[in-house]
Amino acid sequence: MSTAIAYEDAVDLLDSDHKLVQKLFIQFQTQHEFGASPDDRRMTAERICAALTIHTQIEEEIFYPAVREATGDDALLDHAEEEHQEAKDLIARIQGMGPEEDGYDECVQQLAGAIMAHVMEERERVFLQARYSPLDLRGLAVALFERKQALKSAAGGVPELPSEKTPEQMEEQS
Numbered sequence: 476m477s478t479a480i481a482y483e484d485a486v487d488l489l490d491s492d493h494k495l496v497q498k499l500f501i502q503f504q505t506q507h508e509f510g511a512s513p514d515d516r517r518m519t520a521e522r523i524c525a526a527l528t529i530h531t532q533i534e535e536e537i538f539y540p541a542v543r544e545a546t547g548d549d550a551l552l553d554h555a556e557e558e559h560q561e562a563k564d565l566i567a568r569i570q571g572m573g574p575e576e577d578g579y580d581e582c583v584q585q586l587a588g589a590i591m592a593h594v595m596e597e598r599e600r601v602f603l604q605a606r607y608s609p610l611d612l613r614g615l616a617v618a619l620f621e622r623k624q625a626l627k628s629a630a631g632g633v634p635e636l637p638s639e640k641t642p643e644q645m646e647e648q649s
């Protein structure tokens with residue numbers, strides 16, 4: 476039995492993740508500017524870190540290997556994985572710090588910059604290559620979705636992660 480999902484294909488699913496994380500970064504920036512409490516800032520930062528950890532994991536386990544295989548563009552995927560490593564190092568630093576510590580907000584801002592640059596490259600290069608390859612992007616979307624659900628439930632709902640797009644939202648867009 477195949478899973479019914481509200482994403483058109485793998486690129487749509489992954490880019491929806493990007494947009495949700497982008498919203499969380501904007502929320503963090505607002506909290507930073509308005510001097511939100513350490514607890515509030517930490518909650519947003521933890522949500523960002525958890526969402527990105529799952530996102531990078533499903534890309535590395537499922538999407539990147541499929542694009543690598545279909546395009547043979549090792550340099551492109553090696554570069555993307557290096558950028559993931561950079562993000563993981565920043566996530567580890569943020570998770571090892573307290574929100575009242577000097578440099579906490581700057582570290583989250585640095586992660587925001589790194590992720591936004593990575594997302595731009597992913598859209599312009601990896602997603603484009605994937606679309607022009609013979610990859611079954613719809614089939615991949617189901618694999619990505621199922622793996623994401625498994626990782627989310629393993630995380631136990633703390634911190635709360637952005638919810639998935641629903642079929643109703645999809646109808647509104649079309």
Ligand SMILES: [Fe+2]
Pocket residue numbers: 489493530534594597
């Ligand atoms: Fe991504």
Ligand SMILES: [Fe+2]
Pocket residue numbers: 531534555559593597
């Ligand atoms: Fe990525």
